[in-house]
Amino acid sequence: MSTDADSTARAEQQRLQQELLRRARTTAARRTPDTGGQAARDAARPGRVPLSRAQRRMWLMERLGGAGDSYHVPFATRVRGPFDPAALATALTSLVARHTILRTCYADQDGEPFQEVLPAPPTVAVPVVHTATANAPALLCEEAARPFDLAAGEAVRARVLRHGPQDHTVLLTFHHIAVDGGALDTLADELAALYTTAVDGSGGPALAVPPQYADYARREHGEIARLQPELERWSGLLADATPPRLPEPATPDPTSRSVAMHTVPLPPALPHGLRALGAEQRATLFAVSLTAAFAALHRLTGDDDLIIGVAGTHRSGTAMRGLVGLCVNTLPVRVDASDDPSFTELLHRVRDALLEAQRHRHLPFDLVLERLGATARGADGTALVRVTSDVLGEPTVLRLPGTSAEYVDVPTGGAKFALSYGLDLGDAEQPTALVQFDPNALDDAAAQATVRDYAAFLDAAVAGPELALSKLPGLGAPHHSGTRRSPSGAPQVPGDSAPDGADHPAAHALRAHPQVADALVVRPAQGPPVAYAVLDDSLGPSGNELLGLLRRSLAPESVPASVTLLDTLPETTGGALDTARLPGAPAPSGPSHPRAGAVTEAFASLLGLTPSPDDDFFALGGHSLVAVQLAERLRTGLGLPLTGLDVLQARTPRALTALLDERAAQQAAAKTTTKPARTRAVRPGTVLVTGATGGVGAFIVRELAAQGRPVLALARPESAHLIAAEGVDVVAGDLTDLAGLRDAVREADAVIHAACTFTRPEVDLAAMEAMVDAWRRGPFVFVSSVDAYGHPHADQVLEESPPCEPVSPYGRAKLDCEAMVLRAAGTDGRGGSSAVRSPIVWGAHERLREQLRWGAIGTLYQAARRGEPIELPRPGTGGHPWYGAAWVHAAALARAVTECLDRPVHGVANAVSGHVSWHDLAHDLTELLGTRGDVRETDDVPRDLDHRWHYDSHRLARPLRAKPGEERRTVLAEMVDGMTGDDA
Structure with missing residues (x-):
């Protein structure tokens, strides 16, 4: 039942609403039918302009006191790097001078509101407050909630929080009567340009003269009479709604x-x-x-x-482009x-x-x-x-030159x-x-x-x-239920060891995931809780992906240390949950747990300080390069598969330890089912594949298996269980194990060498020399790279064109390895040889998705992901009609490589599925990512984007012919949709 206070509050709310409606009707009745004449009279009074309809309603809400800070528009950015508050003040002053709506006051005469533009201020204040990061949220909310004085023409104010010499949070607070969401991008871009000019003092390129909101308000006011017939029809369609x-x-709280x-x-x-x-x-x-x-x-x-x-x-048409004001409807x-x-x-x-x-x-x-x-x-x-x-797309941020920008959410007090x-x-x-x-x-x-x-x-x-x-599924679906159900369908609650397991926020969030069938959270005797999830099928997200989702959707104290995937939650014979059989609970770090100790030691060695079990990798100063180094150290030290991406996803020593424990258990289970090693008498025609756990190698192994060819896959010991499959035997080794390479080559009847260090040419050369030395029969296919061509003078590159300087160390290593294979072919019983040069390889594989994170494409992907402006070289710059990249689908490359086993090229062949211009690629990425990055053409050619060559691929044209699903947009969509982890 409602209390008296509730009834009073409801009555007060209705009174305000009725008063708002009464005033709106009164002001409407005062207007004469000759709205065009009224507009002319307004225009005759210098500076006095009628309010737009959206402004009128907002002004009434302000006058009635029913808006609070609901119509404040805070715009905050964490700026790291050199920052000049004085330059920001100069830029903000220029911005207010450009857009009259930012210096407009609001008043009324005989109950009719109007707006009037004030002179541009000599300067807009940008106060700076020194404060710790922990205090920032409260200060930002306090500043954003401060009332505006619309009668005085206050529509924007600034405040800067200084956390360190090169660490600031910049807050601009606008009133919604002057700015809507569509105007924020314009304001951010212009403010950045004006700031740049203020910093370097160069004057910079002149910004175009913007349209003014007062002109828009006058037009709208003058068109009301013409809209009456259409207004009648539209209102009729909504009349009985x-x-x-x-x-x-x-128990509502009317005071909140x-x-x-x-x-x-x-x-x-x-x-x-x-x-x-x-x-x-x-x-x-x-x-x-x-x-x-x-x-x-x-x-x-x-x-x-x-x-x-x-x-x-x-907003519509080019005449309103760049208009700042309240245009939302x-x-x-x-x-x-x-x-x-x-x-x-x-x-x-x-x-x-x-x-x-x-x-x-x-x-x-x-x-x-x-x-x-x-x-x-x-x-x-x-x-x-x-x-x-x-x-909702990616939020707008203020991007100032020489700094990084991070969006900061500043909630306002009321719900609109x-x-x-x-x-x-x-x-x-x-x-x-x-x-x-x-x-x-x-x-x-x-x-x-x-x-x-x-x-x-x-x-x-x-x-x-x-x-x-x-x-359709919804709240009543099993994976949304707040309680588990036994096989009989009866509700079931967790045991005493996990009293909050089913009701824990992380368990609720996991069960809400469309691909999670069940979930549970257990709090061990020591440390934070751990989560377990059962997927609807085997193609769902990984435990690390689910952990990343929880980090982004829950409060830090509710995030478990890890998420372990299970086929089913273990039960007793009576159908109750058996928590004693739950695997993968992370042990406390310390000397008693070797893997935990190794993780802590690696963190301390590479980051310079000893972490606690739940310290975040990024908060400790970690980044992508350190993640790769940390993974390499743990992989070699513990003999378990681990990548830098795993580190970026796990992030804490405790979660990383849990992941290593889980992989140790998988490795042990795989060893119990390992098949006997092959013998040549049993499996003639075996093809040795190096790099079988990489993106290219995985597709090659898949293609060979589909053809029924026996495969001997070279893999590191810790990763061997990842590729063991029917028709695939695994031999332990890597490019640094020269003796192992020689032994593997001697066992095989053909060789496909797809492994590469990418960054250590001396290792690649030594490995190739060892393999060629042991090669005595069958064909040898080397997966090379178009980097071996260097920078050709012509834009069209034929197969076997000579290299042109500059050639990168990576490309030089490819050339030298090709020479070893091609010289040895046909001697001492060896078969034919093929050097298959590939460009960027695309495909739905995590290793190949790294192509989107790094290098030239990574530059475009990161900009598109953040919705930043993308500057691309204009076609014709430097005398080259086209700038872009060659690419090949991993499955097509695999077909081309395996074709060379039966029909060796006896030389160099290009494997290219297609070419894509930077402009088309940027358009594809922004569309697939759902962002609004502005693609601009310039006469500059950044080094990363100085690619302009089309590569012929006649020799392997038949196997490279695209199959369904291998079109550029299709595979790019697969790569984008499959991106996981943090781009650091």
């Missing part, structure tokens, strides 16, 4: 204006699947995500007639969810309703509300649009809507479903349920779009 009925909390949020991590590949579904149904990704929001809202409310608001904009999308439609059918309804709303996007929503009057609200006073939905659904694609490697809600309008448990439904519907949209809404 009612706001969604949301389950309210049992807080906003709350719940999130659910999504599979990395899901956005690609959603885009593909949209393409099939002639719908956008936004329409697909909006359909999932309608489905979740339908399940939450039980209503068939639903309205969700989406953000529109009045709410579009009410009304959808009928009756008759239990399939997801596809609901998508069609949403698509049509969204198109109808977008046809009216130029109609100010405030006018629609005025026309609807009291029918625009529910019986309890709730607004017609109280639920919204959006797709009762409930908002969001598909967050800001992190390309980890999409997220989220709901933001007003805790006084929606029960917290209901919010958690609806975000899980929303996430489940997004996943089900790809897996089963033809299923009816009632059949």
Whole structure:
């Protein structure tokens, strides 16, 4: 039952809403029908301009005191590197001078509001506060919440928190009456350019004269009369609509204006699947995500007639490009969810309703509300649009020259809507479903349920779009349940050793993952909790990927030390959970645990300080190069497979120890099932493959196995179990084990050498010399590189073209290795030889995905991922018509290499699947990542992007012919969707 205080608060809220509606009607009635004449009179009074409709409503909310800091727009960036606050003040002053909306005051005469531009200030203050990083969140929230004085023309203010000599947080706070989300990118870009000019004093290139918001407001004001017929029709379509009925909390707190949020991590590949579904149904990704929001809202409310608001904009055409101001417009999308439609059918309804709303996007929503009057609200006073939905990209940051930029979230105090659904694609490697809600309008448990439904519907949209809404998975699905169920179906709770196992936040988050069937968290006697997850199938995320999702979605104290994947949670004969049989619990670090001690020692040696078990690798100063060094040290010292990416994903000594324990157990289990070593009498025709655990080697082994050829794979001892399969025998060794290389070559009837150190040419040369020395029969195929050509003078490169300086050490090593093989071919019983030169190799393999992280392509990928401007050499620069890269699909390369076993080239052959320009690649990446990176052409050619050669590949054209699924966009999408871990 509601208390008297609740009733009083509700009555006060309704009074404010009624007063807002009354004032809006009063000001509308005062306007004469001759709106064009009124605009002329306003124009005759210098500087006095009518408010736009969106501004009018915001001004009224401010006057009524019902807005608080809900309409403050904080924009904060962590800036590391040389930073000059005085230069920022100069740049900000110039920015305010450029855009009159940032120096506009608001007043009223006879109840009619107007805006008036003030003179440009001599300088905009940028106060600097010295503070520790730990104190920053509170200071930022305090600053963002400070009231604005709109009557005095205050629309932007700045504050800088100084954490160290080259570590600052820059906070700009705007009022929404002057700035919307679409203007932030413009402001950030211009402020960065103005700051650069202020720092170097060069004057810099002149920025184009921007359009001014006052002109836009005048135009909108003058067009209202013309919009009346269309306004009548649109209002009629919404006339009998009612706001969604949301389950309210049992004990609301009317004095609180807080906003709350719940999130659910999504599979990395899901956005690609959603885009593909949209393409099939002639719908956008936004329409697909909006359909999932309608489905979740339908399940939450039980209503068939639903309205969700989406953000529109009045910006259109080149004349409004760069316009700073409040141009956002709410579009009410009304959808009928009756008759239990399939997801596809609901998508069609949403698509049509969204198109109808977008046809009216130029109609100010405030006018629609005025026309609807009291029918625009529910019986309890709730607004017609109280639920919204959006797709979120990477947030805007302030990128200043010579510094790194990191987005800083500064929450504001109040929720603008009762409930908002969001598909967050800001992190390309980890999409997220989220709901933001007003805790006084929606029960917290209901919010958690609806975000899980929303996430489940997004996943089900790809897996089963033809299923009816009632059949789609949601909160009631097994992997969303808060309790485990025994085989009989009866609810079951964990044992005493894990009293919070099923209810732990990490367990809830794991079970919410669409590919997780069950999960449990156990807290050992010492150290943080550990998690266990059971996947729906073997193709789901790894334990490290799930751990990364938890780090991004939970509070630090709720993140377990590790996530161990199990086939099933162990049970006793009675069906109860048997925690004693749970494997992989990390042991406390110390002398009693050799692997833990080795991890701690490696951390201390490479990072310069002894870590505690839960210290974060990055917080200790780690980066990608140190991760590679640490992995190499542990791999060789412990004899277990480990990569630098593993270190970046595990991040703490305890989690890394748990991962090594898990791999030790896998290695031990594999050894018990190892088949006897082959003998030549049993398996003639065996092909030795080096580098079999790498991206190229893995595809070669797969191709040979598909052809039925017996394979002898060279692998390090700790990785041998990773490639043992039917038809594949493993011999231990690596490129530094010259004796082992010789023995392996002597056993084989053919050799494919695909291994390479990439960074140690002397090792590569010594290994090739040992292999050629032992080679006495059959063909030898060497997987080389187009780097062996160096920098040819011609843009078209024929096979076996001579090298042109400069040739990199890596390319020189390839040339020298090729010469050894080609000279030895046909002598002393040896077979034919082939040097297959490949460019960048693409394919759905973790080692190959590193091509997207590093080098030239890595430069583009990182910029596209962050939504940064991408500068590319203009075609024709330096007399070269094209800049880009050659590439080959790993499967096509494998076919070409194995073809050389039967038909040796007796020389050099290129293996190229295609060529892609930097411009096309940048476009592909920004589209696949869902970012808005601006691609610009310049007359400069950065060293990383100075690639302009097309490579002929006639000799291997037949096996290189692309098969279905090997098109550039397809494989690039696979690589992007499969990206995991942190790009450090």
